[in-house]
Amino acid sequence: MAKQSIGDNFTYPMPVVIVGAVIDGSPNFMTAAWLTTLNVAPPLIGISLGKGRHTTQGVLETGQFSINLPSVRQAALADYCGLVSGRDEDKAAQIDVFFGALESAPMVGQCPLTMECRVTQTVELPDHYLFVAEIAGVFCEEAGLVEGKVDPGKLQPFVLTLPGNAYQALGEQVGNAWKLGKALRGT
Numbered sequence: 001m002a003k004q005s006i007g008d009n010f011t012y013p014m015p016v017v018i019v020g021a022v023i024d025g026s027p028n029f030m031t032a033a034w035l036t037t038l039n040v041a042p043p044l045i046g047i048s049l050g051k052g053r054h055t056t057q058g059v060l061e062t063g064q065f066s067i068n069l070p071s072v073r074q075a076a077l078a079d080y081c082g083l084v085s086g087r088d089e090d091k092a093a094q095i096d097v098f099f100g101a102l103e104s105a106p107m108v109g110q111c112p113l114t115m116e117c118r119v120t121q122t123v124e125l126p127d128h129y130l131f132v133a134e135i136a137g138v139f140c141e142e143a144g145l146v147e148g149k150v151d152p153g154k155l156q157p158f159v160l161t162l163p164g165n166a167y168q169a170l171g172e173q174v175g176n177a178w179k180l181g182k183a184l185r186g187t
Contacts, residue, residue: 011162013159013160013161013168014033014034014035014159014160015033015035015069015157015158015159015160016031016032016033016070016075016078016157016158016159016160016167017031017032017033017035017047017067017068017069017070017078018030018031018032018067018068018070018074018077018078018081018108018111019031019032019047019049019055019059019065019066019067019068020055020065020066020068020097020105020106020107020108021055021056021058021059021062021064021065021066021104021105021106022058022062022064022103022104022105022106023054023055023057023058023061023086024058026090026092027092027095027097027106028054028055028058028086028091028092028106029055029068029081029086029091029092029095029106029108030049030053030054030055030056030081030082030086031078031079031081031082032047032048032049033159033160034047034048034049034128035047035048035067038132042134043134043135044120044132044133044134044135045067045115045117045132045133045135046130046131046132046133047065047067047130047131047133048125048128048129048130048131049128049129049131050127050128051127051128051129054085054086054087055086056129058104059119059129059131060122060129062104063104063118063119064102064103064104064105064116064117064118064119065104065105065117065119065131065133066102066105066106066107066108066114066115066116066117067114067115067117068107068108068111068113068114068115069111069112069113069114069155069157070108070110070111070112070157070158071111071112071155071156071157071158072156072157072158072169073156074108074110074111075158075167077094077095077108077110078167079167080094092106095108095109095110096108096109096110097109099116100116100136100137100139101116101136101137102116102117102118102136102137105117105118105136107139112140112141112143112144112154112155112156113138113139113140113141113144113150113155114138114139114140115135115136115137115138115139116135116136116137117133117134117135117136118133118134118136119131119132119133120132120133120134140155152170153172153173156169156170157170158170
């Protein structure tokens with residue numbers, strides 16, 4: 001299959017999340033998509049946030065934040081949290097804010113899956129901070145669970161595609177991990 005060079009301006013589709021942090025004593029939220037799982041035990045997540053973002057300052061000040069996975073039903077809320085700065089508008093007024101054990105990790109009640117996180121390491125990059133954080137607690141609405149496990153189809157998450165600046169819903173399951181490729185193994 002022939003390949004064509006498209007330059008270096010492409011980012012693989014990334015899950016859209018709403019990040020929550022307390023800044024100046026109040027909850028604030030922003031939309032982000034640059035995150036990944038880093039470790040299983042302890043459960044570590046990495047997220048890259050722009051240095052100039054208001055929410056980033058809250059994470060730097062408190063060492064805590066939340067990751068809130070919106071469903072396609074919350075796409076407008078997620079987009080809003082990325083369009084408006086908390087310096088100019090109280091985004092928490094649009095959000096059913098709740099807290100778990102961490103006092104500076106406000107979570108979004110509308111999102112079907114939320115996580116509270118404690119920063120363990122901060123890496124300064126040219127225009128972002130990469131926060132490595134331990135997940136302190138995970139909350140999922142009952143409708144997103146099947147036999148006590150998260151069902152991504154029921155959560156209906158979506159991804160951000162760049163370039164193109166589009167939100168894309170996830171499609172159907174294509175197979176089971178660590179099983180699908182067994183058909184290609186030699187016997």
